Amino acid sequence: MTIDRRLREDARPTLTVLLLWAMLSAALVVFSWSNIGKSDFPGPDDVLRLVQVRDLLDGQGWWDLHQYRIDPPDGVLMHWSRLVDVPIALVILLLTPLMGQANAELATAVAVPLLILFALLQVVARLAWRLFDRKAALMACLAAIFWPGLLSQLQPLRIDHHGWQILLVAIALWAISWRQSHRGGAVAGLAMAVGVTISLELLPMAGAFGAVLGLRWASASRKSPWLVAYMNALAAALVLLFVLGHGPSIAGLVYCDAVSLPHIAFFATCALGTNAIARMGPMPMFVLVALFAGLASLGVTVIAFTGAQCLAAPFGVLDPMVHEVWYSSVREGMPIWRIEPDEILARLAQALVALGATIALCLRSREWLRHWWVEYALLLVMAIAAGLATNRSFSFAGVVAAVPLGWAAAHLFERFRQGETTIRRVGAFAGILLVLMPGAMAAGIANQVQSLLPGAEAPVEETAGLAADSCNYSTAAPGLEGLPPSILFAQFDVGPAILVNTRHSVAATGHHRANEAMREVLSAFVLPIDGAEALVRQSGARYVVLCPEMPETYRWLQAGTSESLVARLTMGAPPAWLEEVDLGTGKLKVWRVRPDGSPAPDR
Numbered sequence: 001m002t003i004d005r006r007l008r009e010d011a012r013p014t015l016t017v018l019l020l021w022a023m024l025s026a027a028l029v030v031f032s033w034s035n036i037g038k039s040d041f042p043g044p045d046d047v048l049r050l051v052q053v054r055d056l057l058d059g060q061g062w063w064d065l066h067q068y069r070i071d072p073p074d075g076v077l078m079h080w081s082r083l084v085d086v087p088i089a090l091v092i093l094l095l096t097p098l099m100g101q102a103n104a105e106l107a108t109a110v111a112v113p114l115l116i117l118f119a120l121l122q123v124v125a126r127l128a129w130r131l132f133d134r135k136a137a138l139m140a141c142l143a144a145i146f147w148p149g150l151l152s153q154l155q156p157l158r159i160d161h162h163g164w165q166i167l168l169v170a171i172a173l174w175a176i177s178w179r180q181s182h183r184g185g186a187v188a189g190l191a192m193a194v195g196v197t198i199s200l201e202l203l204p205m206a207g208a209f210g211a212v213l214g215l216r217w218a219s220a221s222r223k224s225p226w227l228v229a230y231m232n233a234l235a236a237a238l239v240l241l242f243v244l245g246h247g248p249s250i251a252g253l254v255y256c257d258a259v260s261l262p263h264i265a266f267f268a269t270c271a272l273g274t275n276a277i278a279r280m281g282p283m284p285m286f287v288l289v290a291l292f293a294g295l296a297s298l299g300v301t302v303i304a305f306t307g308a309q310c311l312a313a314p315f316g317v318l319d320p321m322v323h324e325v326w327y328s329s330v331r332e333g334m335p336i337w338r339i340e341p342d343e344i345l346a347r348l349a350q351a352l353v354a355l356g357a358t359i360a361l362c363l364r365s366r367e368w369l370r371h372w373w374v375e376y377a378l379l380l381v382m383a384i385a386a387g388l389a390t391n392r393s394f395s396f397a398g399v400v401a402a403v404p405l406g407w408a409a410a411h412l413f414e415r416f417r418q419g420e421t422t423i424r425r426v427g428a429f430a431g432i433l434l435v436l437m438p439g440a441m442a443a444g445i446a447n448q449v450q451s452l453l454p455g456a457e458a459p460v461e462e463t464a465g466l467a468a469d470s471c472n473y474s475t476a477a478p479g480l481e482g483l484p485p486s487i488l489f490a491q492f493d494v495g496p497a498i499l500v501n502t503r504h505s506v507a508a509t510g511h512h513r514a515n516e517a518m519r520e521v522l523s524a525f526v527l528p529i530d531g532a533e534a535l536v537r538q539s540g541a542r543y544v545v546l547c548p549e550m551p552e553t554y555r556w557l558q559a560g561t562s563e564s565l566v567a568r569l570t571m572g573a574p575p576a577w578l579e580e581v582d583l584g585t586g587k588l589k590v591w592r593v594r595p596d597g598s599p600a601p602d603r
Contacts, residue, residue: 013137015472017125018118020141025114032156036110040154044510045160047496050105052080053088054500063125063247069505070495071517071539072487079258079513081198082245084161088112089223110156116163117154120144120399123170128403135413139436140406146151146437147398148346149391161198162392168195168202170399172209173379176226177372185213187227192230193237197245197259200314204389205396206234208382212375214292219371221282228278235271238264254307257314257512262307266299273298318512319519325526325559326510326518329552332392339391346439351384352440354401357408376404392599409435471547471588477501479583480545480590489541493552494588498545507539526560529568536593544569544578544591 029036041047051067062082095104121141128140132478145151153162172191176186195202213227233448242259243250254260273295277288300580303310309317318327327333336344358380362373380400387394409432416428471494479486485503488495492510499506508517516538523537534546547553548570556566568574569589578591 003422010378011129011134013125013134014122014128016134016138017141020138021114021118021121024145025117026115028151028155030055032110033450036156039106039157039158041109041157042155043158043160044493044496046109046158047500048509048511049080049084049088049159049161050109051496051499052078053085053092054105056082056085057089057092065243065247067499067509067511069499070509071507071514072505075597076509076514076517077255078511079255080161081252081258083194083198084159084164088159106175108418109159111153113156113158115149116167117151120154120163120167120170123167123174124399124402124406127174128406130177130198131403131406132410136403136406136410138406139409139413140402143405143409143436144398144402146440147401148350148439150395150398153392153395158321162395164198165195165202166395166399168192168198169205169383169396172205173400176209176213181223182229185226186233188213189230189233189235190237193234193241196263197238197241200258200263200360201393202396204386204393205383208379208386210234211382212379215375215378216371218285224278224501228274231267231271235264235267238267239514254310255513256307256310256312260307260310262303262310265302265306268293269299269302288571291316315512317515319515321522321526322512322515322518324496325522325555327512329488329555330510332390334391336388336391347387350401350437350439351387351397351414353408353435354397354405355384356379357404358401361407376400380404405435408573471550471586476583476588479585479588480504482519482583483543483581483590486542487540488543488545489536489593490545491525491547491550491552491556492518492521493550494545494547521538522556522559525566526556526564528561529563529565529575532565533575537596542593543581544593546570546589546591547587548589549587 034040035042041050048067051069052065055067056062065078065080065082066075067078070076091108092101092104095107098104099312100106119142124140124144125137131136148165152158153166168191172188172195175184175187175191178187192202192206192209204493210230211228213230213278217224218229238259242261242264246252250261254262256262277291277295283291300311305430315323315327331339336347355377358373358377362370362377365373382465383397383400384394384495387397412428412431412435416432419425419428475498480498480502483504485505487505487507488498489507490498492508495506496503499509506522508514510518512518515553520535520539524532544565546566546569553566553570556564557570560566565575569578569591574580574591577594579594581590581592582588
């Protein structure tokens with residue numbers, strides 16, 4: 001493997017990948033058809049993203065990211081970037097004259113994630129093709145598709161930001177394989193700047209790409225332009241995107257859950273320092289490492305002076321009750337050891353097979369390719385580590401792992417094709433399955449073993465039969481619309497659906513900048529009922545809304561007492577200051593807050 005395959009111009013996999021994407025998209029739409037028909041989005045963040053886009057299209061200012069119908073009248077300043085709103089808004093504007101706004105929104109919510117998926121597969125395939133061939137490119141796409149959790153971030157209606165970040169990791173990975181150091185480093189830096197601006201969860205990957213390019217520099221001083229171009233583009237793009245995203249409020253209050261001035265100061269310091277080190281010329285490796293260690297320390301010091309709070313975890317400011325009851329149940333933000341054992345095994349199996357394939361490529365390669373695969377292995381290790389620390393970040397590792405897994409699967413496919421006996425063919429086919437979906441196989445085996453253990457129980461019992469889709473918010477909306485526009489005291493996961501389907505406001509949703517409002521809602525629902533009435537009235541809510549049959553209700557019941565408001569409402573025994581209102585909303589229950597001093601109903 002010493003031939004520079006990057007120079008080939010024949011047999012590109014573009015059309016093959018297009019056909020694969022078309023078939024996959026059709027399958028995803030068919031499987032999601034019921035949810036599409038009900039406008040049942042995968043999660044509350046997707047729903048609230050549509051609310052934010054609507055507000056933008058309805059005239060809310062580009063720099064005004066408040067959600068005024070959450071915790072009114074002041075609202076909640078969201079930490080989300082407008083970068084994700086732009087493509088959604090543009091497609092809605094394009095389609096609205098053809099099919100009306102409601103249908104345009106639905107079509108956009110289906111199309112945008114699938115278009116991101118198309119771009120992702122093309123980038124992954126192009127990189128695998130440049131390094132290997134068309135078979136490896138196709139297999140790399142399949143490896144990405146089967147990677148645990150990745151496809152769920154690109155399914156129809158998944159319009160939140162995760163899909164964009166997965167694509168940006170793929171673009172940065174592709175860029176560092178180019179032959180031109182300045183162009184490749186700059187594109188990788190730009191991709192990471194956009195991704196970090198969208199969400200800080202991409203910071204570990206931005207650091208990983210910087211570390212890989214630093215290793216490239218350490219291996220040969222002539223390769224220093226890679227890291228220089230990367231850091232310059234990363235810092236400059238962060239500054240530009242910050243100005244475009246914040247406008248006049250650029251020097252306002254510092255929020256550490258999104259790119260802020262302390263973050264920009266850190267990256268600007270590191271970029272300037274990288275340029276200064278590059279100007280010093282060749283030097284021993286230990287000197288280079290020491291200089292960059294000092295530069296990193298200087299960058300951290302700059303953060304300490306400009307915004308020391310940004311050195312802490314972004315969610316460390318959450319109220320203890322909000323953290324315990326709400327954030328600890330957000331599975332996608334939890335480390336791998338906080339999820340189910342079969343999922344842990346699936347991710348570990350997938351990661352180990354990917355690492356094994358990458359190490360095999362290191363051992364088989366020579367000259368520049370060996371250096372490349374050593375860098376690749378380092379990047380994969382750091383991506384896997386980030387994915388183990390934060391569940392949803394595991395998809396980033398899937399992008400990196402797809403290429404070596406594609407090579408291994410293509411190699412086994414050739415053995416299958418050329419197998420002279422049935423046993424060899426069966427073995428090769430089993431090997432392909434093991435490479436492409438070891439996680440699924442490992443999880444399946446784990447579930448079978450667990451079911452045979454004494455005292456094993458079906459996992460569905462854990463939630464007492466509560467179903468995530470037991471409340472159809474789209475069908476409940478007409479009933480809620482019959483009420484005068486009001487503030488509704490509702491569960492966090494119900495809030496975004498209320499906002500997107502009605503004119504009402506809500507006391508809080510599951511978005512951490514509404515920390516105080518979230519604490520008050522949780523206190524009212526899960527603490528002893530004595531203080532619930534004061535908290536509900538203090539919020540200005542005229543109605544209390546609850547879906548008894550949903551996982552969030554079950555978690556709140558566990559966190560509360562038998563005399564909490566959520567327990568009383570679930571049992572059908574509301575306090576005297578609430579009266580049930582039958583709006584024909586099915587399993588979504590609504591109670592009116594009785595005016596102060598009104599007589600309690602006879603019971």
